[in-house]
Amino acid sequence: MVKYQPSLDRVFSALADPTRRAILTCLVAGPRTVGELAEPFEISPSGFSKHLRVLERAGLLRQHKRGRERFCEVLVEPLEEAVTWLERHREIWNSSLDAFAEYAEQLQIKRNPKRKK
Incomplete structure (x- = not known):
């Protein structure tokens, strides 16, 4: 929850x-x-x-x-709390976006194996 x-x-x-x-x-x-x-x-x-x-x-x-x-x-304390929240969620999103980019690249390779790098 x-x-x-x-x-x-x-x-x-x-x-x-x-x-x-x-x-x-x-x-x-x-x-x-x-x-x-x-x-x-x-x-x-x-x-x-x-x-x-x-x-x-x-x-x-x-x-x-x-x-x-x-x-x-x-x-400043409430601003620091907001920054902490943003930093924590930025790390989560960056990690998720990196995983998504890797997944998309793998899909592209499967669909077009000749374009392998």
Whole structure:
């Protein structure tokens, strides 16, 4: 039976949107205020807040208040979990694709024995 990981699902769902990926990229250099973060995006404040909430629910972003300003910072642990999942599945798929390529080559040789290498 397949074991589902809801937290991983939320991470990939959040990363599926180019605006949210761009927000995370902006945070690579360190925490920024919501205002600084929103500035380059041509989105309504409520739309931008929605993107931040999705990233927060996925565990990719944390907001905290300092005085009158809200700061955002990226959280790398969920990204590391996603990378680990992708790496593990890449190995599985590479192995499967290699086996499929070998099988296809053997079929080709059986169908056309004169083309043997």
